[in-house]
Amino acid sequence: MNKVDDNPSRAERAHATRELILTAAERLFAEHGVLAVSNRQVSEAAGQGNNTAVGYHFGTKADLVRAIARKHLAQIEERRQQMLAEIGDSTELRDWLSCLVRPVTDHLTEVGSPTWFARFGAQVMTDPTLQPIIVEETQSSPSMVRVLAGLDLCLRHLPDDVRAERFDMSRQLLVHMIAERERALAEGTPTPRASWHDAATGLVDALVGLWLAPITTDS
Numbered sequence: 001m002n003k004v005d006d007n008p009s010r011a012e013r014a015h016a017t018r019e020l021i022l023t024a025a026e027r028l029f030a031e032h033g034v035l036a037v038s039n040r041q042v043s044e045a046a047g048q049g050n051n052t053a054v055g056y057h058f059g060t061k062a063d064l065v066r067a068i069a070r071k072h073l074a075q076i077e078e079r080r081q082q083m084l085a086e087i088g089d090s091t092e093l094r095d096w097l098s099c100l101v102r103p104v105t106d107h108l109t110e111v112g113s114p115t116w117f118a119r120f121g122a123q124v125m126t127d128p129t130l131q132p133i134i135v136e137e138t139q140s141s142p143s144m145v146r147v148l149a150g151l152d153l154c155l156r157h158l159p160d161d162v163r164a165e166r167f168d169m170s171r172q173l174l175v176h177m178i179a180e181r182e183r184a185l186a187e188g189t190p191t192p193r194a195s196w197h198d199a200a201t202g203l204v205d206a207l208v209g210l211w212l213a214p215i216t217t218d219s
Contacts, residue, residue: 018057018067020046025054026068030119034065034127065130069137072107072117079103080143096150097207098200099143104178105200114186122179125171155211162215170207177203 024045028037039054039061046053058064080103087095108115124130138144155163181199184191193199 014057017046017048017053021048021054021057021064022068022071025064026120027116029065029068029123030116033123034061034130062130062133065124066133066137068117068120069124069134073137073141075110076103076107077141077143079106080141080147084143084146090150091154093151093154093211094204094208096147096154097204097211099147099150101174101203101207102197102200103143104174105196105203108178108182109196115182116186118175118179118182122175125175158211159215166211169210173206173210174203 021042025037025042028042028045040051042064043051043053048054050056054064058067080099083099083103087099090096104118108118111117121134124134139148158166178199181191181193181196191199193202
């Protein structure tokens with residue numbers, strides 16, 4: 001009987017430890033970069049006396065990065081699905097770009113400052129060994145598959161090479177502008193926009209302009 005009674009509390013303790021590690025790792029990775037932070041540092045920041053706690057609960061550093069991403073992306077997915085239901089079969093580019101941007105900024109609003117997820121994402125996206133994890137986790141979600149399909153329909157008039165180039169530009173703008181605003185909020189420095197909602201509006205405006213920009217061919 002004692003063993004049965006002890007199982008829930010043991011599971012709860014393990015869950016609490018995992019959450020402490022995820023929070024500590026996300027903050028350290030965001031502020032210092034993934035490769036610059038050791039499992040020992042994460043364990044210490046999470047208040048774990050056992051330096052093997054990270055490996056025990058998550059395995060490799062790549063597994064830890066994936067776990068952090070999934071923790072946030074699950075909530076972002078829910079919000080994006082709601083937005084997709086609202087726009088239906090829209091043929092407006094702005095609608096699809098809003099579904100790309102606003103679920104992320106809405107999530108950061110709900111989490112409340114300080115947040116680290118945007119800077120964490122920016123750090124991971126600059127690491128060639130870890131970038132595929134975020135790309136895979138993001139683009140394989142049902143909502144992102146639909147957003148990318150909607151964007152493709154709006155942009156099918158563009159040559160393939162231009163579309164690929166502008167997709168890369170859009171990703172850089174999205175990842176790093178959101179990370180820069182998050183950093184400014186954490187440091188208490190001024191930001192161009194008063195809220196995440198307003199920042200999303202400016203970002204969507206910029207992305208619409210980027211995608212609709214003229215194409216110049218060298219003669």
